[in-house]
Amino acid sequence: MTDLSILFPSILNGLTTGAVYALIALGLTLIYGVLHIINFAHGAALMLALYAVYWLKEAAGIDPYLALPLVVPGMFVLGYAMQRLVINRASHGKDENILLVTLGLSIVMENLALLFFKSDTRTIETAYTLTTVPINIGFAQAMIALPKLVAFGGALVASAVLMLIVGRTDLGRAIRAVAKEKHGAKLMGIDVEHVYAMSFGIGLACLGAAACFLLPAYYVNPQVGNGFVLVAFTIVVLGGMGSFSGALLGGLLIGVVESLGGLLLGESLGQIGIFLLFIAVLLFRPQGLFGAKA
Template identity: 35%
Template structure:
Protein backbone atom coordinates (compact mmCIF):
# COMPACT_ATOMS: atom_id res chain seq x y z
CA UNK A 1 0.00 0.00 0.00
CA UNK A 2 2.87 2.33 0.79
CA UNK A 3 4.29 1.95 -2.67
CA UNK A 4 0.88 2.69 -4.08
CA UNK A 5 1.01 6.09 -2.42
CA UNK A 6 4.51 6.31 -3.75
CA UNK A 7 3.22 5.58 -7.24
CA UNK A 8 0.61 8.34 -7.02
CA UNK A 9 3.25 10.65 -5.63
CA UNK A 10 5.90 10.06 -8.36
CA UNK A 11 4.14 12.25 -10.87
CA UNK A 12 3.60 14.90 -8.25
CA UNK A 13 7.23 14.65 -7.20
CA UNK A 14 8.14 15.69 -10.72
CA UNK A 15 5.62 18.52 -11.15
CA UNK A 16 5.44 19.85 -7.61
CA UNK A 17 8.76 18.68 -6.26
CA UNK A 18 11.16 19.23 -9.13
CA UNK A 19 9.50 21.91 -11.20
CA UNK A 20 8.14 23.77 -8.16
CA UNK A 21 4.70 24.27 -9.67
CA UNK A 22 1.67 23.71 -7.52
CA UNK A 23 -0.86 21.38 -9.07
CA UNK A 24 -4.07 21.22 -7.11
CA UNK A 25 -5.62 19.07 -9.82
CA UNK A 26 -3.29 16.13 -9.24
CA UNK A 27 -6.05 13.98 -7.76
CA UNK A 28 -8.25 14.79 -10.73
CA UNK A 29 -5.50 13.68 -13.11
CA UNK A 30 -5.61 10.36 -11.27
CA UNK A 31 -9.39 10.25 -11.60
CA UNK A 32 -9.20 10.84 -15.36
CA UNK A 33 -6.58 8.11 -15.71
CA UNK A 34 -8.83 5.66 -13.88
CA UNK A 35 -11.75 6.53 -16.16
CA UNK A 36 -9.63 6.14 -19.30
CA UNK A 37 -8.54 2.75 -18.06
CA UNK A 38 -12.14 1.83 -17.21
CA UNK A 39 -13.45 2.78 -20.64
CA UNK A 40 -10.65 0.97 -22.45
CA UNK A 41 -11.71 -2.09 -20.50
CA UNK A 42 -15.45 -1.68 -21.07
CA UNK A 43 -15.34 -0.92 -24.78
CA UNK A 44 -12.26 -2.74 -25.97
CA UNK A 45 -11.87 -5.32 -23.22
CA UNK A 46 -8.27 -4.31 -22.66
CA UNK A 47 -7.17 -5.25 -19.18
CA UNK A 48 -6.03 -2.26 -17.08
CA UNK A 49 -2.60 -3.82 -16.82
CA UNK A 50 -2.17 -3.88 -20.61
CA UNK A 51 -3.78 -0.52 -21.16
CA UNK A 52 -1.41 1.17 -18.69
CA UNK A 53 0.93 2.41 -21.45
CA UNK A 54 -2.04 3.72 -23.42
CA UNK A 55 -3.40 5.51 -20.38
CA UNK A 56 0.04 6.94 -19.68
CA UNK A 57 0.25 8.20 -23.26
CA UNK A 58 -3.20 9.77 -23.06
CA UNK A 59 -2.32 11.49 -19.80
CA UNK A 60 0.99 12.67 -21.25
CA UNK A 61 -0.90 14.59 -23.90
CA UNK A 62 -3.40 15.82 -21.35
CA UNK A 63 -0.69 17.04 -18.96
CA UNK A 64 1.18 18.88 -21.70
CA UNK A 65 -2.04 20.53 -22.90
CA UNK A 66 -2.94 21.63 -19.37
CA UNK A 67 0.49 23.17 -19.03
CA UNK A 68 0.25 25.02 -22.33
CA UNK A 69 -3.33 26.21 -21.80
CA UNK A 70 -3.32 27.13 -18.12
CA UNK A 71 -0.16 26.66 -16.11
CA UNK A 72 2.07 28.53 -18.55
CA UNK A 73 -0.01 31.63 -17.93
CA UNK A 74 -0.25 31.04 -14.20
CA UNK A 75 3.55 30.98 -13.99
CA UNK A 76 3.78 34.22 -15.88
CA UNK A 77 2.03 36.09 -13.06
CA UNK A 78 4.52 38.39 -11.40
CA UNK A 79 2.52 39.01 -8.26
CA UNK A 80 1.21 36.22 -6.04
CA UNK A 81 2.53 33.52 -8.37
CA UNK A 82 1.91 30.86 -5.75
CA UNK A 83 -1.71 31.78 -5.17
CA UNK A 84 -2.40 32.08 -8.88
CA UNK A 85 -1.05 28.57 -9.40
CA UNK A 86 -3.05 27.20 -6.48
CA UNK A 87 -6.33 28.70 -7.57
CA UNK A 88 -6.03 28.24 -11.31
CA UNK A 89 -5.28 24.54 -10.85
CA UNK A 90 -7.97 24.34 -8.15
CA UNK A 91 -10.44 25.82 -10.64
CA UNK A 92 -9.27 23.25 -13.16
CA UNK A 93 -9.86 20.48 -10.62
CA UNK A 94 -13.45 21.69 -10.12
CA UNK A 95 -14.02 21.80 -13.87
CA UNK A 96 -12.63 18.29 -14.27
CA UNK A 97 -14.88 16.95 -11.52
CA UNK A 98 -17.83 18.70 -13.12
CA UNK A 99 -16.99 17.26 -16.52
CA UNK A 100 -16.61 13.79 -15.05
CA UNK A 101 -20.02 14.12 -13.40
CA UNK A 102 -21.51 15.38 -16.61
CA UNK A 103 -20.15 12.71 -18.93
CA UNK A 104 -19.64 9.74 -16.64
CA UNK A 105 -22.38 10.42 -14.02
CA UNK A 106 -21.53 10.27 -10.31
CA UNK A 107 -22.03 6.46 -10.23
CA UNK A 108 -19.41 4.25 -8.68
CA UNK A 109 -17.83 2.03 -11.29
CA UNK A 110 -15.32 -0.73 -11.15
CA UNK A 111 -13.45 -2.98 -13.53
CA UNK A 112 -14.80 -6.48 -12.99
CA UNK A 113 -12.71 -9.61 -13.46
CA UNK A 114 -9.47 -7.92 -14.33
CA UNK A 115 -6.34 -10.04 -14.40
CA UNK A 116 -5.22 -8.67 -11.11
CA UNK A 117 -8.45 -7.93 -9.26
CA UNK A 118 -9.08 -9.88 -6.11
CA UNK A 119 -6.24 -12.36 -6.60
CA UNK A 120 -3.62 -13.03 -4.04
CA UNK A 121 -0.21 -14.51 -4.30
CA UNK A 122 1.58 -16.41 -1.61
CA UNK A 123 5.19 -15.62 -0.93
CA UNK A 124 6.80 -17.62 1.83
CA UNK A 125 3.46 -18.26 3.46
CA UNK A 126 2.40 -14.60 3.40
CA UNK A 127 -0.60 -13.87 1.19
CA UNK A 128 -0.29 -10.66 -0.71
CA UNK A 129 -2.93 -9.15 -2.96
CA UNK A 130 -1.67 -9.21 -6.54
CA UNK A 131 -2.79 -5.74 -7.64
CA UNK A 132 -0.97 -4.06 -4.77
CA UNK A 133 2.10 -6.11 -5.53
CA UNK A 134 1.93 -5.07 -9.16
CA UNK A 135 1.47 -1.48 -8.04
CA UNK A 136 4.57 -1.78 -5.89
CA UNK A 137 6.57 -3.17 -8.79
CA UNK A 138 5.43 -0.44 -11.15
CA UNK A 139 6.16 2.16 -8.47
CA UNK A 140 9.73 0.97 -8.04
CA UNK A 141 10.27 0.93 -11.80
CA UNK A 142 8.70 4.37 -12.19
CA UNK A 143 10.90 5.83 -9.47
CA UNK A 144 14.02 4.23 -10.87
CA UNK A 145 13.11 5.51 -14.33
CA UNK A 146 12.45 9.03 -13.08
CA UNK A 147 15.63 9.07 -11.05
CA UNK A 148 17.65 8.01 -14.08
CA UNK A 149 15.81 10.51 -16.22
CA UNK A 150 16.42 13.47 -13.95
CA UNK A 151 20.02 12.76 -13.10
CA UNK A 152 21.40 11.13 -16.23
CA UNK A 153 19.77 12.76 -19.25
CA UNK A 154 20.11 16.16 -20.84
CA UNK A 155 16.39 16.66 -20.45
CA UNK A 156 16.57 16.13 -16.70
CA UNK A 157 19.36 18.69 -16.40
CA UNK A 158 17.45 21.11 -18.59
CA UNK A 159 14.43 20.69 -16.34
CA UNK A 160 16.32 21.48 -13.17
CA UNK A 161 18.15 24.34 -14.78
CA UNK A 162 14.89 25.80 -16.01
CA UNK A 163 13.43 25.78 -12.53
CA UNK A 164 16.56 27.36 -11.08
CA UNK A 165 16.86 30.20 -13.56
CA UNK A 166 14.49 30.45 -16.53
CA UNK A 167 16.24 33.56 -17.78
CA UNK A 168 19.71 32.05 -18.00
CA UNK A 169 18.29 28.92 -19.58
CA UNK A 170 16.76 30.97 -22.37
CA UNK A 171 20.20 32.41 -23.10
CA UNK A 172 21.67 29.00 -23.82
CA UNK A 173 18.84 28.18 -26.16
CA UNK A 174 16.52 26.05 -24.06
CA UNK A 175 12.83 26.73 -24.64
CA UNK A 176 11.36 26.95 -21.16
CA UNK A 177 7.85 26.16 -22.26
CA UNK A 178 8.91 23.09 -24.18
CA UNK A 179 10.86 21.71 -21.25
CA UNK A 180 8.06 22.36 -18.78
CA UNK A 181 5.36 21.08 -21.13
CA UNK A 182 7.32 17.84 -21.45
CA UNK A 183 7.80 17.78 -17.69
CA UNK A 184 4.07 18.17 -17.11
CA UNK A 185 3.32 15.53 -19.72
CA UNK A 186 5.72 13.15 -18.07
CA UNK A 187 4.34 13.87 -14.60
CA UNK A 188 0.81 13.27 -15.86
CA UNK A 189 1.91 10.07 -17.64
CA UNK A 190 3.22 8.73 -14.33
CA UNK A 191 -0.13 9.52 -12.74
CA UNK A 192 -1.64 7.67 -15.71
CA UNK A 193 0.30 4.55 -14.76
CA UNK A 194 -0.90 4.84 -11.18
CA UNK A 195 -4.48 5.30 -12.34
CA UNK A 196 -4.36 2.28 -14.64
CA UNK A 197 -3.07 0.03 -11.87
CA UNK A 198 -5.57 1.38 -9.37
CA UNK A 199 -8.50 1.01 -11.76
CA UNK A 200 -8.35 -2.74 -11.31
CA UNK A 201 -9.03 -2.66 -7.58
CA UNK A 202 -10.58 0.70 -6.65
CA UNK A 203 -14.01 2.11 -7.26
CA UNK A 204 -13.99 4.83 -9.89
CA UNK A 205 -16.09 7.96 -9.32
CA UNK A 206 -15.69 11.69 -10.03
CA UNK A 207 -14.39 12.57 -6.54
CA UNK A 208 -12.00 9.64 -6.18
CA UNK A 209 -8.92 11.81 -6.71
CA UNK A 210 -9.54 14.10 -3.75
CA UNK A 211 -8.96 11.35 -1.20
CA UNK A 212 -5.54 10.54 -2.62
CA UNK A 213 -4.34 14.00 -3.53
CA UNK A 214 -3.65 15.25 0.00
CA UNK A 215 -1.72 12.11 0.88
CA UNK A 216 0.30 12.54 -2.31
CA UNK A 217 1.19 16.11 -1.29
CA UNK A 218 2.17 14.97 2.16
CA UNK A 219 4.27 12.17 0.65
CA UNK A 220 6.22 14.55 -1.58
CA UNK A 221 6.69 17.16 1.15
CA UNK A 222 7.67 14.52 3.69
CA UNK A 223 10.42 13.32 1.40
CA UNK A 224 11.42 16.89 0.64
CA UNK A 225 10.99 18.99 -2.46
CA UNK A 226 13.48 18.54 -5.21
CA UNK A 227 14.29 14.95 -4.37
CA UNK A 228 12.99 11.95 -6.34
CA UNK A 229 14.44 9.56 -3.80
CA UNK A 230 12.77 11.57 -1.04
CA UNK A 231 9.34 11.07 -2.59
CA UNK A 232 10.02 7.33 -2.87
CA UNK A 233 11.09 7.15 0.78
CA UNK A 234 8.10 9.32 1.69
CA UNK A 235 5.78 6.85 -0.02
CA UNK A 236 7.19 3.91 1.91
CA UNK A 237 7.02 5.79 5.22
CA UNK A 238 3.44 6.89 4.59
CA UNK A 239 2.43 3.31 3.84
CA UNK A 240 4.13 1.93 6.94
CA UNK A 241 2.73 4.64 9.19
CA UNK A 242 -0.76 4.07 7.86
CA UNK A 243 -0.53 0.32 8.47
CA UNK A 244 0.80 0.89 11.99
CA UNK A 245 -1.82 3.52 12.82
CA UNK A 246 -4.56 1.15 11.66
CA UNK A 247 -3.39 -1.32 14.31
CA UNK A 248 -3.61 1.17 17.15
CA UNK A 249 -6.45 3.51 16.20
CA UNK A 250 -9.87 2.93 14.62
CA UNK A 251 -9.71 2.77 10.79
CA UNK A 252 -11.43 6.13 10.43
CA UNK A 253 -8.41 7.72 12.09
CA UNK A 254 -5.72 6.01 10.04
CA UNK A 255 -4.75 9.18 8.16
CA UNK A 256 -4.10 11.02 11.43
CA UNK A 257 -0.92 9.00 11.84
CA UNK A 258 0.33 10.05 8.41
CA UNK A 259 -0.41 13.71 9.07
CA UNK A 260 1.18 13.59 12.52
CA UNK A 261 4.34 12.05 11.11
CA UNK A 262 4.50 14.74 8.44
CA UNK A 263 4.25 17.47 11.07
CA UNK A 264 6.84 15.77 13.24
CA UNK A 265 9.29 15.41 10.35
CA UNK A 266 9.02 19.00 9.17
CA UNK A 267 9.27 20.35 12.71
CA UNK A 268 12.60 18.58 13.04
CA UNK A 269 13.69 18.99 9.44
CA UNK A 270 11.86 21.98 7.89
CA UNK A 271 12.86 20.85 4.40
CA UNK A 272 11.59 17.32 4.62
CA UNK A 273 13.77 14.24 4.82
CA UNK A 274 15.86 14.65 1.70
CA UNK A 275 14.74 18.04 0.44
CA UNK A 276 17.08 20.49 -1.18
CA UNK A 277 14.64 23.37 -1.48
Protein backbone atom coordinates in the same frame (compact mmCIF):
# COMPACT_ATOMS: atom_id res chain seq x y z
CA MET B 1 1.93 -6.56 21.36
CA THR B 2 0.64 -7.27 17.87
CA ASP B 3 1.35 -10.79 16.62
CA LEU B 4 3.95 -11.12 13.83
CA SER B 5 1.46 -13.06 11.70
CA ILE B 6 -0.71 -9.92 11.62
CA LEU B 7 2.07 -7.33 11.63
CA PHE B 8 3.99 -8.74 8.65
CA PRO B 9 1.02 -8.72 6.21
CA SER B 10 0.16 -5.21 7.36
CA ILE B 11 3.68 -3.97 6.58
CA LEU B 12 3.63 -5.65 3.16
CA ASN B 13 0.23 -4.13 2.43
CA GLY B 14 1.59 -0.73 3.43
CA LEU B 15 4.59 -1.08 1.12
CA THR B 16 2.41 -2.02 -1.87
CA THR B 17 0.13 0.95 -1.25
CA GLY B 18 3.08 3.25 -0.51
CA ALA B 19 4.74 2.49 -3.85
CA VAL B 20 1.67 3.81 -5.70
CA TYR B 21 1.54 6.81 -3.35
CA ALA B 22 5.18 7.44 -4.22
CA LEU B 23 4.51 7.33 -7.96
CA ILE B 24 1.71 9.88 -7.60
CA ALA B 25 3.93 12.05 -5.39
CA LEU B 26 6.85 11.84 -7.86
CA GLY B 27 4.71 13.45 -10.54
CA LEU B 28 3.76 16.20 -8.10
CA THR B 29 7.41 16.60 -7.05
CA LEU B 30 8.53 16.99 -10.68
CA ILE B 31 5.93 19.69 -11.34
CA TYR B 32 6.84 21.53 -8.15
CA GLY B 33 10.58 21.14 -8.68
CA VAL B 34 10.51 22.72 -12.14
CA LEU B 35 7.54 25.08 -12.11
CA HIS B 36 7.78 25.85 -8.37
CA ILE B 37 3.99 25.68 -8.08
CA ILE B 38 1.53 23.47 -6.25
CA ASN B 39 -0.67 21.72 -8.81
CA PHE B 40 -4.17 21.64 -7.33
CA ALA B 41 -5.40 19.73 -10.41
CA HIS B 42 -3.20 16.70 -9.64
CA GLY B 43 -5.95 14.74 -7.87
CA ALA B 44 -8.53 15.50 -10.56
CA ALA B 45 -6.07 14.41 -13.25
CA LEU B 46 -5.59 11.08 -11.43
CA MET B 47 -9.37 10.71 -11.39
CA LEU B 48 -9.50 11.25 -15.17
CA ALA B 49 -6.78 8.64 -15.66
CA LEU B 50 -8.74 6.15 -13.55
CA TYR B 51 -11.86 6.81 -15.62
CA ALA B 52 -9.82 6.31 -18.80
CA VAL B 53 -8.66 2.89 -17.55
CA TYR B 54 -12.23 2.04 -16.51
CA TRP B 55 -13.67 3.06 -19.90
CA LEU B 56 -11.03 1.12 -21.85
CA LYS B 57 -11.88 -1.99 -19.84
CA GLU B 58 -15.65 -1.65 -20.04
CA ALA B 59 -15.96 -0.39 -23.63
CA ALA B 60 -13.06 -2.13 -25.37
CA GLY B 61 -12.21 -4.98 -23.02
CA ILE B 62 -8.60 -3.77 -22.59
CA ASP B 63 -6.93 -5.07 -19.43
CA PRO B 64 -5.75 -2.26 -17.10
CA TYR B 65 -2.12 -3.35 -17.40
CA LEU B 66 -2.37 -3.54 -21.19
CA ALA B 67 -3.85 -0.02 -21.12
CA LEU B 68 -0.50 1.40 -19.97
CA PRO B 69 0.71 2.18 -23.55
CA LEU B 70 -2.52 4.09 -24.15
CA VAL B 71 -3.19 5.85 -20.86
CA VAL B 72 0.36 6.98 -20.07
CA PRO B 73 0.95 8.79 -23.43
CA GLY B 74 -2.62 10.12 -23.29
CA MET B 75 -2.05 11.68 -19.88
CA PHE B 76 1.30 13.07 -21.06
CA VAL B 77 -0.40 14.80 -24.01
CA LEU B 78 -3.14 16.12 -21.69
CA GLY B 79 -0.55 17.50 -19.27
CA TYR B 80 1.56 19.06 -22.03
CA ALA B 81 -1.48 20.73 -23.60
CA MET B 82 -2.86 21.82 -20.23
CA GLN B 83 0.38 23.59 -19.29
CA ARG B 84 1.15 25.05 -22.73
CA LEU B 85 -2.34 26.13 -23.79
CA VAL B 86 -4.15 26.88 -20.54
CA ILE B 87 -1.96 27.35 -17.46
CA ASN B 88 0.86 29.21 -19.19
CA ARG B 89 -1.48 31.58 -21.03
CA ALA B 90 -3.88 32.21 -18.17
CA SER B 91 -1.26 32.71 -15.46
CA HIS B 92 0.63 35.58 -17.14
CA GLY B 93 3.75 34.50 -15.24
CA LYS B 94 2.24 35.00 -11.77
CA ASP B 95 2.42 32.10 -9.33
CA GLU B 96 -0.80 33.10 -7.56
CA ASN B 97 -2.61 32.96 -10.91
CA ILE B 98 -1.22 29.47 -11.57
CA LEU B 99 -2.63 28.23 -8.26
CA LEU B 100 -6.06 29.62 -9.14
CA VAL B 101 -5.92 28.21 -12.67
CA THR B 102 -5.03 24.69 -11.48
CA LEU B 103 -7.78 24.91 -8.84
CA GLY B 104 -10.22 25.96 -11.56
CA LEU B 105 -9.10 23.10 -13.81
CA SER B 106 -9.65 20.68 -10.93
CA ILE B 107 -13.22 21.90 -10.44
CA VAL B 108 -13.92 21.69 -14.19
CA MET B 109 -12.56 18.12 -14.47
CA GLU B 110 -14.51 16.90 -11.45
CA ASN B 111 -17.76 18.39 -12.74
CA LEU B 112 -17.20 16.94 -16.21
CA ALA B 113 -16.77 13.54 -14.57
CA LEU B 114 -20.02 14.08 -12.67
CA LEU B 115 -21.76 15.01 -15.93
CA PHE B 116 -20.60 11.97 -17.89
CA PHE B 117 -20.25 9.29 -15.20
CA LYS B 118 -22.57 10.59 -12.44
CA SER B 119 -21.49 10.23 -8.82
CA ASP B 120 -21.60 6.43 -8.78
CA THR B 121 -18.57 4.51 -7.55
CA ARG B 122 -17.37 2.14 -10.26
CA THR B 123 -15.07 -0.87 -10.21
CA ILE B 124 -13.86 -3.40 -12.75
CA GLU B 125 -13.58 -7.17 -12.62
CA THR B 126 -10.57 -9.08 -13.93
CA ALA B 127 -9.59 -12.73 -13.84
CA TYR B 128 -6.90 -11.94 -11.25
CA THR B 129 -8.75 -9.44 -9.04
CA LEU B 130 -9.17 -11.92 -6.17
CA THR B 131 -5.95 -13.87 -6.79
CA THR B 132 -3.49 -13.95 -3.90
CA VAL B 133 0.21 -14.75 -3.75
CA PRO B 134 1.95 -16.29 -0.70
CA ILE B 135 4.96 -14.39 0.63
CA ASN B 136 7.30 -16.17 3.04
CA ILE B 137 10.27 -14.57 4.81
CA GLY B 138 11.79 -16.61 7.60
CA PHE B 139 9.13 -17.31 10.23
CA ALA B 140 6.69 -14.76 8.81
CA GLN B 141 4.27 -15.36 5.99
CA ALA B 142 1.45 -13.46 4.33
CA MET B 143 -1.01 -13.65 1.45
CA ILE B 144 -0.88 -10.57 -0.78
CA ALA B 145 -3.41 -9.77 -3.50
CA LEU B 146 -1.82 -10.15 -6.94
CA PRO B 147 -2.99 -6.71 -8.18
CA LYS B 148 -1.28 -5.08 -5.17
CA LEU B 149 1.93 -7.00 -5.82
CA VAL B 150 1.90 -5.96 -9.50
CA ALA B 151 1.17 -2.36 -8.44
CA PHE B 152 4.17 -2.44 -6.10
CA GLY B 153 6.58 -3.70 -8.77
CA GLY B 154 5.09 -1.55 -11.52
CA ALA B 155 5.20 1.63 -9.44
CA LEU B 156 8.85 1.02 -8.51
CA VAL B 157 9.77 0.41 -12.17
CA ALA B 158 7.90 3.54 -13.29
CA SER B 159 9.62 5.55 -10.54
CA ALA B 160 13.02 4.24 -11.65
CA VAL B 161 12.27 5.18 -15.29
CA LEU B 162 11.30 8.71 -14.21
CA MET B 163 14.49 9.13 -12.17
CA LEU B 164 16.52 7.77 -15.09
CA ILE B 165 14.94 10.32 -17.45
CA VAL B 166 15.61 13.19 -15.06
CA GLY B 167 19.12 12.05 -14.16
CA ARG B 168 20.59 10.66 -17.40
CA THR B 169 18.92 12.24 -20.46
CA ASP B 170 19.28 15.58 -22.26
CA LEU B 171 15.68 16.38 -21.33
CA GLY B 172 16.49 15.58 -17.70
CA ARG B 173 19.49 17.90 -17.77
CA ALA B 174 17.31 20.65 -19.22
CA ILE B 175 14.68 20.03 -16.54
CA ARG B 176 17.29 20.25 -13.78
CA ALA B 177 18.79 23.41 -15.30
CA VAL B 178 15.40 25.13 -15.50
CA ALA B 179 14.54 24.02 -11.97
CA LYS B 180 17.82 25.47 -10.69
CA GLU B 181 17.88 28.76 -12.61
CA LYS B 182 15.37 29.33 -15.40
CA HIS B 183 16.85 32.64 -16.55
CA GLY B 184 20.33 31.15 -16.87
CA ALA B 185 18.89 28.12 -18.68
CA LYS B 186 17.12 30.43 -21.12
CA LEU B 187 20.36 32.28 -21.84
CA MET B 188 21.96 28.92 -22.64
CA GLY B 189 19.36 28.28 -25.33
CA ILE B 190 16.97 26.02 -23.44
CA ASP B 191 13.31 26.45 -24.39
CA VAL B 192 11.97 27.07 -20.89
CA GLU B 193 8.29 26.99 -21.88
CA HIS B 194 8.77 23.63 -23.59
CA VAL B 195 10.54 22.24 -20.51
CA TYR B 196 7.67 23.49 -18.33
CA ALA B 197 5.13 21.71 -20.53
CA MET B 198 7.23 18.53 -20.74
CA SER B 199 7.56 18.45 -16.95
CA PHE B 200 3.82 18.89 -16.52
CA GLY B 201 3.20 16.19 -19.11
CA ILE B 202 5.56 13.73 -17.44
CA GLY B 203 3.98 14.49 -14.07
CA LEU B 204 0.56 13.56 -15.43
CA ALA B 205 2.00 10.52 -17.24
CA CYS B 206 3.00 9.23 -13.78
CA LEU B 207 -0.68 9.50 -12.84
CA GLY B 208 -1.61 7.47 -15.92
CA ALA B 209 0.72 4.68 -14.82
CA ALA B 210 -0.59 4.88 -11.23
CA ALA B 211 -4.19 4.59 -12.48
CA CYS B 212 -3.39 1.41 -14.46
CA PHE B 213 -1.81 -0.15 -11.39
CA LEU B 214 -4.57 0.99 -9.01
CA LEU B 215 -7.85 0.16 -10.70
CA PRO B 216 -7.75 -3.68 -10.63
CA ALA B 217 -7.91 -3.45 -6.82
CA TYR B 218 -9.50 -0.01 -6.38
CA TYR B 219 -12.48 2.06 -7.49
CA VAL B 220 -13.19 5.33 -9.25
CA ASN B 221 -15.64 8.17 -8.71
CA PRO B 222 -15.42 11.93 -9.38
CA GLN B 223 -13.94 12.67 -5.93
CA VAL B 224 -11.49 9.76 -5.74
CA GLY B 225 -8.42 11.90 -6.46
CA ASN B 226 -8.88 14.14 -3.42
CA GLY B 227 -7.70 11.57 -0.89
CA PHE B 228 -4.70 10.56 -2.98
CA VAL B 229 -3.53 14.10 -3.64
CA LEU B 230 -3.76 14.99 0.05
CA VAL B 231 -1.45 12.09 0.86
CA ALA B 232 0.79 13.02 -2.12
CA PHE B 233 1.20 16.59 -0.85
CA THR B 234 2.12 15.19 2.55
CA ILE B 235 4.74 12.90 0.97
CA VAL B 236 6.26 15.76 -1.05
CA VAL B 237 6.72 17.88 2.07
CA LEU B 238 7.75 14.90 4.21
CA GLY B 239 10.40 13.73 1.76
CA GLY B 240 11.69 17.22 1.02
CA MET B 241 10.30 19.64 -1.55
CA GLY B 242 11.67 18.73 -4.98
CA SER B 243 13.47 15.58 -3.81
CA PHE B 244 12.76 12.52 -5.98
CA SER B 245 14.43 10.05 -3.63
CA GLY B 246 12.57 11.70 -0.75
CA ALA B 247 9.24 11.27 -2.53
CA LEU B 248 9.95 7.59 -3.23
CA LEU B 249 11.11 6.71 0.28
CA GLY B 250 8.53 9.00 1.85
CA GLY B 251 5.75 7.27 -0.10
CA LEU B 252 6.83 3.85 1.13
CA LEU B 253 7.09 5.15 4.69
CA ILE B 254 3.65 6.77 4.54
CA GLY B 255 2.13 3.57 3.17
CA VAL B 256 3.52 1.53 6.08
CA VAL B 257 2.47 4.16 8.66
CA GLU B 258 -1.07 4.23 7.24
CA SER B 259 -1.33 0.44 7.24
CA LEU B 260 -0.02 0.07 10.80
CA GLY B 261 -2.25 2.94 11.93
CA GLY B 262 -5.25 1.14 10.47
CA LEU B 263 -4.18 -2.09 12.19
CA LEU B 264 -3.82 -0.46 15.60
CA LEU B 265 -6.58 2.18 15.48
CA GLY B 266 -9.05 0.81 12.95
CA GLU B 267 -9.25 1.39 9.20
CA SER B 268 -11.25 4.63 9.50
CA LEU B 269 -8.51 6.17 11.70
CA GLY B 270 -5.53 4.76 9.83
CA GLN B 271 -4.48 8.07 8.31
CA ILE B 272 -4.08 9.75 11.70
CA GLY B 273 -0.55 8.33 11.88
CA ILE B 274 0.33 10.01 8.57
CA PHE B 275 -0.53 13.47 9.80
CA LEU B 276 1.02 12.96 13.23
CA LEU B 277 4.26 12.05 11.45
CA PHE B 278 3.80 15.02 9.13
CA ILE B 279 3.39 17.45 12.04
CA ALA B 280 6.42 15.97 13.82
CA VAL B 281 8.58 16.44 10.71
CA LEU B 282 7.42 20.04 10.32
CA LEU B 283 8.29 20.71 13.95
CA PHE B 284 11.71 19.05 14.10
CA ARG B 285 12.91 18.88 10.47
CA PRO B 286 10.96 21.39 8.37
CA GLN B 287 13.12 20.79 5.25
CA GLY B 288 11.76 17.24 5.15
CA LEU B 289 13.34 13.90 5.99
CA PHE B 290 15.48 13.81 2.84
CA GLY B 291 15.68 17.49 1.92
CA ALA B 292 18.64 19.80 2.37
CA LYS B 293 18.55 22.93 4.47
CA ALA B 294 18.03 26.14 2.54
